[in-house]
Amino acid sequence: MSIRFRKELDILVRDNMITAEQSLRIEEYYAMKTSDRPNRLFTIFGIFGALLVGSGIVLILGHNWDNFSRLIKTILAFIPMCIGQILVGYSIFKKKNNSWKEASGTFLFFGVGISISLVSQIYHIPGDLAFFLLIWISLCLPLIYLLKSHAVALLCVIFSTYYAIEVGYWKYGSKEVPWTYLLFLGAIIPHYYKVTKENINSLTITIFNWVLPLSICIALGTFIKENEELGFVMYITLFGLLYNVGKLPIYNKLSTLKNGFVAIGSLGTVVMFMTFTFREVWKEIPFEYVMNSTEFYISLFLLLLVLLVIIFSQKTDRIKGFDIFKIVFSVFWIIFFVPMLVEVPTLITNVIVLILGLNLIKKGSEAMSFGRLNYGLLIISVLITCRFFDTSMSFVVRGLLFVIVGAGFFVANYLMFKKQKIKS
Amino acid sequence: MKRIYVIGLFLVLTAAQLFVPGQMIWKHENVLSSGNMYKFKTQPIDPTDPFRGKYITLNFELNSFRSFDNKFTYGDQVYVYLRKDEEGFAIADTVSKESLKNERDYVVAEVTGNYNGKVNFSLPFNRFYMEEDKAPKAEKVYTELNRVDSLNSALVYAKVYIKDGLGVLEDVMIDEVSMKDYVKR
Numbered sequence: 001m002s003i004r005f006r007k008e009l010d011i012l013v014r015d016n017m018i019t020a021e022q023s024l025r026i027e028e029y030y031a032m033k034t035s036d037r038p039n040r041l042f043t044i045f046g047i048f049g050a051l052l053v054g055s056g057i058v059l060i061l062g063h064n065w066d067n068f069s070r071l072i073k074t075i076l077a078f079i080p081m082c083i084g085q086i087l088v089g090y091s092i093f094k095k096k097n098n099s100w101k102e103a104s105g106t107f108l109f110f111g112v113g114i115s116i117s118l119v120s121q122i123y124h125i126p127g128d129l130a131f132f133l134l135i136w137i138s139l140c141l142p143l144i145y146l147l148k149s150h151a152v153a154l155l156c157v158i159f160s161t162y163y164a165i166e167v168g169y170w171k172y173g174s175k176e177v178p179w180t181y182l183l184f185l186g187a188i189i190p191h192y193y194k195v196t197k198e199n200i201n202s203l204t205i206t207i208f209n210w211v212l213p214l215s216i217c218i219a220l221g222t223f224i225k226e227n228e229e230l231g232f233v234m235y236i237t238l239f240g241l242l243y244n245v246g247k248l249p250i251y252n253k254l255s256t257l258k259n260g261f262v263a264i265g266s267l268g269t270v271v272m273f274m275t276f277t278f279r280e281v282w283k284e285i286p287f288e289y290v291m292n293s294t295e296f297y298i299s300l301f302l303l304l305l306v307l308l309v310i311i312f313s314q315k316t317d318r319i320k321g322f323d324i325f326k327i328v329f330s331v332f333w334i335i336f337f338v339p340m341l342v343e344v345p346t347l348i349t350n351v352i353v354l355i356l357g358l359n360l361i362k363k364g365s366e367a368m369s370f371g372r373l374n375y376g377l378l379i380i381s382v383l384i385t386c387r388f389f390d391t392s393m394s395f396v397v398r399g400l401l402f403v404i405v406g407a408g409f410f411v412a413n414y415l416m417f418k419k420q421k422i423k424s
Numbered sequence: 425m426k427r428i429y430v431i432g433l434f435l436v437l438t439a440a441q442l443f444v445p446g447q448m449i450w451k452h453e454n455v456l457s458s459g460n461m462y463k464f465k466t467q468p469i470d471p472t473d474p475f476r477g478k479y480i481t482l483n484f485e486l487n488s489f490r491s492f493d494n495k496f497t498y499g500d501q502v503y504v505y506l507r508k509d510e511e512g513f514a515i516a517d518t519v520s521k522e523s524l525k526n527e528r529d530y531v532v533a534e535v536t537g538n539y540n541g542k543v544n545f546s547l548p549f550n551r552f553y554m555e556e557d558k559a560p561k562a563e564k565v566y567t568e569l570n571r572v573d574s575l576n577s578a579l580v581y582a583k584v585y586i587k588d589g590l591g592v593l594e595d596v597m598i599d600e601v602s603m604k605d606y607v608k609r
Contacts, residue, residue: 119445123452124593191576
C-alpha cells in the first residue's frame with residue numbers, strides 16, 4: 001500500500017471520519033489484495049530479462065564471428081538452446097512458479113531461434129526467412145501448453161504474424177498464401193480461451209485482446225492475391241466478426257480500452273464504409289467476380305463464422321438492444337454482389353455511415369459516454385469532409401456545413417456535461 | 425494436463441528442438457566430406473537478414489540456359505545437371521523439369537524468367553554469411569577489382585560441394601584467396 005494512502009487513512013482517523021479499527025481493517029484488506037503483486041512484478045521482469053538477453057544473443061551472433069572454427073560455432077549454436085531446455089526442465093520437474101516458467105519459456109524460445117540461425121550461418125543455408133520462422137515457431141508452440149506460458153503464446157502470435165507478412169507481402173513475386181499462419185493461430189487460441197475463462201480482467205487478456213485482432217487484420221491481407229476487389233469483402237466481414245466477438249457476453253464487463261476486438265472491429269467497419277462513400281471507388285469495382293477463388297472462399301468462411309457468433313450471442317444474451325455495428329457488414333455483401341448503378345451503392349454507404357454516426361451519438365448521450373458521443377460526431381464530420389471532394393457544393397454551403405458540425409460538437413458535449421452535472 | 429504427459433511432451437519437444445539443427449548439421453557435413461567440389465564464377469552483393477546477420481548474395485554467372493520451351497515459368501523448379509571444365513568450373517550440362525536417371529551431379533534451381541529463348545534460373549546456395557563489417561567490404565573490393573577500366577579483373581568464384589542434389593557452399597574465393605582473408609588486407 002502506498003505511503004500516501006496510509007497518510008490519508010491517518011487523516012481520516014484523526015478527523016474522526018473512521019475509527020482506528022476500521023483503518024486497520026482497510027489496511028489489511030488492501031494488503032491482502034496486493035499480496036500477489038511482487039510475484040507478478042517478478043514475472044514481468046523475468047520475461048523482459050529473458051527477452052532482452054535472448055535478443056541480445058541473437059544480435060551478438062548476427063556478427064558472424066569468422067575467427068571461430070566450424071566446430072566452435074556449432075557448439076555455440078547449441079548452448080543457449082540447451083540452457084533454455086535445462087531451465088524449462090527445471091521449472092517443470094521442480095514445479096516452479098509462473099515467473100520461472102514464463103522467463104525460462106521466453107529464453108528457450110529465443111534459444112531455439114539462435115540455434116537454427118547459427119547452423120544456417122555456419123553452412124550458408126539459403127532457406128528464406130519465412131521458412132526459418134516457420135521452423136522456429138513450430139518448435140516452440142508446444143511450450144505454450146507445457147508451461148502455460150502467456151509470454152511464449154504472445155511471442156508465437158507476433159512471430160506468426162511476421163511469418164505471414166514475410167510470405168504474403170514481402171516475398172518478391174510470390175503467389176504463396178500463408179495457410180500455416182491459420183494453423184499457428186488455431187494452436188494458440190485454445191490457450192487464450194482458457195485464460196479468458198480464468199480471469200477476463202487480467203493484463204494478459206487485455207494484451208491478447210489487442211494483439212490477436214491486430215495480428216489477424218494484418219495477416220488477412222496476405223491471403224489476397226489476384227482478386228483484390230474481394231479483399232474489401234474479406235476485410236469488412238472480418239471487422240464485423242471482430243466486433244461481434246468483442247460483444248460476446250464473456251467480454252461484457254470489459255471497457256473499450258480493454259477490448260481491442262470491439263475497438264478494431266468498429267473502427268475498421270467505419271473506415272471501410274467511409275472509403276466506399278466515394279463514387280470513384282465503386283467505379284473501379286468490376287461487375288463480375290471470380291467466385292471460384294481463395295478470396296471468395298475466405299469471405300464465405302468469415303461470413304459463416306460471424307453468423308455463428310451472432311446466433312450464439314443472441315441465444316445467450318438476449319437482453320441487449322439492437323446494435324447496428326453487429327450486422328452492418330451484411331449490407332455491404334448485398335450492395336457489393338448485387339449488380340446496380342454506381343450511384344445506388346454510393347448513396348447507400350453514405351446513408352449507412354450517417355446512421356452509424358447518429359447511432360453512436362444517440363447511444364453515447366443515453367449512456368453518458370463522451371467517448372461514444374464524440375466518436376459519432378467525428379464520423380459525421382469526416383463524412384461531410386469526404387463529400388467535399390466529390391460534390392460540387394458552393395464554398396458557402398461547405399463553410400456553413402462545417403460551422404454547423406463544429407457547433408454540433410460544442411452543443412452536444414455541453415448538453416451532456418450539463419446532464420451529467422445535474423445527475424451527480 | 426497430467427504430469428506424466430507434461431514430462432513426456434517436454435522430452436519429445438526437447439528431442440525435436442535438438443534434432444532439427446542436428447539434422448541440418450549432419451546433412452551439410454555429409455556433403456562437405458563426401459560431395460564433389462565445383463567452382464561457380466560469381467559476383468557478390470551484401471544484404472542483411474534480421475536474425476542471421478550480414479551475408480553476401482552471390483550472383484552466379486551460371487544463371488541461364490537456352491530453351492524455347494514455354495513450360496518453364498517463373499517459380500518452377502528445374503534440375504540443373506552439371507559437369508566441370510578443365511579448370512573445375514561448373515557448366516550446365518542438361519537442364520530438365522523432371523529428375524533424370526543419370527549419374528551426374530545436379531542442383532535444383534528456381535526459374536526466374538523465360539524470355540526470347542533464354543530461361544533464367546537462380547541457384548539455391550546464393551548466400552554467404554560473413555562478419556558484419558566484412559560483407560560490405562567484400563562487395564566494394566569486387567566492384568573495384570572488376571571496374572570496366574580495371575587492367576586486372578579478379579577471378580571470383582564460390583566453392584560448392586554437391587551430393588544428391590544438395591549444394592553446400594564452403595567458401596568464396598577472390599584470386600584463390602578466401603574472401604574472408606582477402607578483405608582483411
